[in-house]
């Protein structure tokens with residue numbers, strides 16, 4: 001498996017995580033002002049479960065998504081591995 | 096306590112450097128209606144909110160704004176990265192470049208540094224929530240201006256996402272304002 005291919009797969013999984021996490025963020029804000037909406041709460045829990053599973057899969061394949069005790073690390077300390085989020089790019093060099 | 100998640104809230108993958116666009120967008124990083132101002136405003140005001148819903152909304156939107164701050168920083172970084180000095184001169188970002196090279200610095204496009212004077216924390220929840228509602232509308236308007244200035248879909252896409260979020264935040268702040276009003280009314284008559 002070449003490097004670009006592996007990177008694409010990683011990105012795809014990350015995009016999936018982002019899409020599900022978006023649902024949890026949006027529902028979270030909604031629930032903050034509608035704490036008794038049982039349907040929204042069920043949806044929140046449904047997406048949260050999905051998100052937990054996806055995060056676990058990502059972290060097993062590509063390393064920790066969070067630090068400070070929220071994710072385990074293999075040896076050597078994987079938190080410092082690139083790319084960092086702002087480097088999710090593929091450049092055409094300007095000059 | 097905050098925990099960092101090693102991902103952006105929404106992807107920023109800009110292929111073509113464009114220092115001129117970076118100069119326009121940076122105001123949402125360190126300008127008056129930018130994401131840093133938004134985050135600091137809500138996270139500072141949350142201490143004086145009288146009801147649980149209001150504390151939660153200010154806390155959570157203040158946190159989401161930090162994720163937007165990071166997205167805008169990534170946009171500026173990627174738009175400046177790989178730009179030649181010639182392009183920088185042509186784009187008229189030389190004044191910024193002289194002070195910061197192509198680094199990301201919280202300022203407006205004309206180089207005015209970020210200041211807490213952009214925000215207020217009044218200790219009066221009704222006043223603060225009105226400021227928050229206005230802030231969301233001003234941020235929405237700024238993103239609409241930026242979308243008009245952009246022609247690269249890689250740039251327009253995350254700007255659209257950020258614009259949408261301001262509309263949702265406005266909605267939530269409106270609901271909070273209503274609840275805080277009801278709470279204060281109920282207290283008056285006890």
Ligand SMILES: [Fe+2]
Nearest residue numbers: 133260261264
């Ligand atoms: Fe916002």
